[in-house]
Amino acid sequence: MSNNQMTSSETEPTDDQSAPTPGTDTLTDSTDAGARTITDRTLLEARDLSVYYGDDRALDSVDIEVPEKQVTAVIGPSGCGKSTFLRCINRMNDLVDTARVDGELLFDGKNVYDDDVDPVALRRKIGMVFQSPNPFPKSIRDNVAYGLKVQDKDDNVDEKVHTALERAALLEEVEDQLDSSGLDLSGGQQQRLCIARAIAPDPDVILMDEPASALDPVATSKIEDLIEDLAEEYTVVIVTHNMQQAARISDKTAVFLTGGELVEFDDTSKIFENPEHDRVEDYITGKFG
Ligand SMILES: Nc1ncnc2c1ncn2[C@@H]1O[C@H](COP(=O)(O)OP(=O)(O)O)[C@@H](O)[C@H]1O
Numbered sequence: 277m278s279n280n281q282m283t284s285s286e287t288e289p290t291d292d293q294s295a296p297t298p299g300t301d302t303l304t305d306s307t308d309a310g311a312r313t314i315t316d317r318t319l320l321e322a323r324d325l326s327v328y329y330g331d332d333r334a335l336d337s338v339d340i341e342v343p344e345k346q347v348t349a350v351i352g353p354s355g356c357g358k359s360t361f362l363r364c365i366n367r368m369n370d371l372v373d374t375a376r377v378d379g380e381l382l383f384d385g386k387n388v389y390d391d392d393v394d395p396v397a398l399r400r401k402i403g404m405v406f407q408s409p410n411p412f413p414k415s416i417r418d419n420v421a422y423g424l425k426v427q428d429k430d431d432n433v434d435e436k437v438h439t440a441l442e443r444a445a446l447l448e449e450v451e452d453q454l455d456s457s458g459l460d461l462s463g464g465q466q467q468r469l470c471i472a473r474a475i476a477p478d479p480d481v482i483l484m485d486e487p488a489s490a491l492d493p494v495a496t497s498k499i500e501d502l503i504e505d506l507a508e509e510y511t512v513v514i515v516t517h518n519m520q521q522a523a524r525i526s527d528k529t530a531v532f533l534t535g536g537e538l539v540e541f542d543d544t545s546k547i548f549e550n551p552e553h554d555r556v557e558d559y560i561t562g563k564f565g
């Protein structure tokens with residue numbers, strides 16, 4: 277696959293409404309400490325992807341190319357299929373008896389619905405974080421180690437746990453209490469613990485379904501900063517019902533509307549400043565949804 281190389285620098289997040297401006301290769305900011313290289317190589321691609329629950333269609337012929345190592349936000353009104361789309365990517369919909377998937381979901385060019393794909397192995401490469409922090413009733417260490425491939429005792433588990441906690445911006449806060457229960461942490465810390473658990477197996481993709489919607493503003497802001505950092509290493513796809521959050525942290529935005537239709541997908545700045553579709557503009561400006 278050819279790499280369409282582009283470099284772009286982005287300013288650190290500030291509390292204003294400025295969206296990142298991907299797709300520009302000239303924007304530089306000398307104060308920027310966290311510059312990252314952005315390529316537009318496609319890592320995930322849906323082709324004519326539809327999902328049905330019984331006879332009800334929840335996703336309608338979705339085509340999308342999600343770029344590697346960027347943050348892609350998925351927005352849209354409740355019930356429009358955001359979670360369903362996310363769950364297609366790592367085959368979590370397999371766990372729903374009535375769900376049926378049509379079309380293709382390519383991960384690095386390979387259809388994840390091919391017969392020879394092992395969904396459990398796939399979910400280590402494409403990790404997931406949910407709306408409510410859901411640590412296991414286990415120690416912090418065991419929560420993170422859980423995601424590693426069956427515990428080879430001599431396989432540097434401790435080192436991997438440390439690395440994952442560090443990448444999840446949690447290590448400093450819990451370094452001295454790795455054996456205490458993950459459930460004793462605050463909500464925001466629990467969510468970062470879940471992110472560490474998803475990161476531990478060294479995935480390529482992290483899927484997040486409204487990961488901050490149960491958190492207070494301070495914890496939310498920490499998660500948002502973390503998500504932007506994670507895109508240096510991982511491809512992040514995040515569902516959010518918070519449009520300001522999508523504008524703040526994402527490079528690309530996909531707008532789903534009622535009926536499971538992907539109406540528009542573009543650079544986040546374009547979606548929020550000058551969308552192509554009136555329906556998207558109406559949604560963004562709060563006229564419905
Ligand atoms: N497990 C399920 N069984 C049956 N219908 C479902 C299931 N999950 C979601 N749906 C339906 O699919 C549609 C899309 O849901 P969902 O993907 O959860 O939307 P969103 O995340 O955008 O709110 C909705 O009509 C919802 O009721």
Ligand SMILES: [Mg+2]
Nearest residue numbers: 358359360485
């Ligand atoms: Mg949802």
